[in-house]
Amino acid sequence: MASNEETPRRGRGRPPGNRRDEILRAALEVFAESGFNGASLATVAERVGLTQQGLLHYFPSKQQLLVAMLDKRDELDRQPQRFSPEELVNVVQRNAERPGIVQVYTVLSAESVTENHPAREHFAARFADVRQRFAAILREKYGDHLPGGVSADEGATLLVAVMDGLQLQWLHAPDEIDMPDSVAAMLRLMTGDSVLSGE
Amino acid sequence: MASNEETPRRGRGRPPGNRRDEILRAALEVFAESGFNGASLATVAERVGLTQQGLLHYFPSKQQLLVAMLDKRDELDRQPQRFSPEELVNVVQRNAERPGIVQVYTVLSAESVTENHPAREHFAARFADVRQRFAAILREKYGDHLPGGVSADEGATLLVAVMDGLQLQWLHAPDEIDMPDSVAAMLRLMTGDSVLSGE
DNA sequence: GTCTATACGTAGATAGAC
DNA sequence: GTCTATCTACGTATAGAC
Structure with a gap:
């Protein structure tokens, strides 16, 4: 060598x-x-x-x-370019192969709502940021009113919620929860696009 | 008195x-x-x-x-009778008025995925149970295939995920997140029912 | 740059008095 | 049933030697 x-x-x-x-x-x-x-x-x-x-x-x-x-992770996680809804499923798929990272975020983001937690601000800001980014992505492709019948903002909030909630369930029961599948299903519900690795 | x-x-x-x-x-x-x-x-x-x-x-x-x-809470939370999707929004509305209870569940359910946590089994069992209950409720009203295009089981998983994820976001930003509204939107996406306190 | 020693606080739990 | 006293363990952090 x-x-x-x-x-x-x-x-x-x-x-x-x-x-x-x-x-x-x-x-x-x-x-x-x-x-x-x-x-x-x-x-x-x-x-x-x-x-x-x-x-x-x-x-x-x-x-x-x-x-x-946390700062280091943020740096590494920063997506270089905007990704499409389809690519979001890939991101989730990748996460499913890195339980450690999923677990830090799940544990710390919840722990940080406790009193005087040093990461409180960090996660509050992060959530606000991700919501905005997701809303922009959805709006770009579908406009302000998604095919499924909710606004881009509401859709972003729901999408973030689903992803975090799925991670929590997955950590408790890795064999019962298929995160990429479920996220794809969620996207289909919101966008009506069946292109999304579903049926 | x-x-x-x-x-x-x-x-x-x-x-x-x-x-x-x-x-x-x-x-x-x-x-x-x-x-x-x-x-x-x-x-x-x-x-x-x-x-x-x-x-x-x-x-x-x-x-x-x-x-x-936790046992005490479970006892108190036990819903006497099955509730319909519509009533679920009421449950969420009630939760939004009890931040303390929402916060214990959010914090402990996430903390419990850490090593040797005494509540690990408790929450794993609880999640499995709630998924089953939600699936039964959805199946009873809509059959195995929901109008939105997902199965009752997948719908239940997504519904649980959305509720937990919304709680987390809400605890970080109570003024920006409207849990009942968002849950109602989610139910509309899955069931197509616009009866649900939405537009 | 990494260690030893140590100060200092806090936490869970036991034993036993009242 | 509730307290005082106490043990033990651990955790963060500082000071200073090498």
Whole structure:
């Protein structure tokens, strides 16, 4: 392997790749498994071979670790271009293969409605943003009044609700819930388009 | 008020009404505000004028307090008779006036997908049950194939998802989300019935 | 950059007095 | 039935050595 010149291994045998990124990946896992309240810094640290105090060198508090993790995810999730309703099913399909990510969002978005939760604002803003984006997508293709008989705004709210609700049911019963199928069914209800991977 | 003979006030000036029930009410509040992990027994105890140790006399552990609280709620929530799709909107309307109850369910049902959570089984069973009940209701009125073009089972899954997802969005933005309106819109999409408090 | 030591708080639970 | 006292465990965070 000719990766020698690309990984200078400056400090010690460390495989570079920003320690911070490793930590954020571990944090995602741990927050998914235990929520923010249930998670401990020591557990996150352990997964990257650090002590709790070593971790605090990179992120000076648990809160800041959470925020950094959410910001990183937002960055990665940012869809480069607008996608069509059809492509939404693909996004959901992809999610169904990443239970960890689905679980962090489900757990944290709900936990964040509790008092003084550090991610409250984050999720409130995120929901508002996603609703707007979905509404724009629907409006672009179908106008303000969807074929199914609801407005683009109402349709966006329902679509977001269905996706979150399905994730919750799926996490509780992965074998009984088929998220892509159900989202496709929902889109058919709203748009009347049977092009959507259904019958 | 002639409530004297009904409240013997045996022990002391205590307003009877099972201490256990008071505790369960307080537990619901506190779990709603902080989730299970975030809540402390002391906070619950304080609200009913007890110390943490006094509370443990009635419920020997935090877990058992949670379970007892959920069982109690289930008992109260048990709908005496089957309700129709139209009545479902009323149920949602009633929920919109009880943010505390909506919040416990939203927070705990999501938190319960985390590792070793004491309410995991409870919510998994509850979801399965509600899906079945909703499917039966839809099937009874519309048969196996709903007018909107989805099966009764798929419709039930979607309906449950929408309700949970709307609650989450509503808790984050009470002024922007109208749960009864949106549920009515969802029912119209599935059943084609415009009788449902819509246009 | 990562560790040891440690301060400090809080939480759940037990034992036993009243 | 409710309290005081107490044990034990854990969690965040700071200070400072290496």
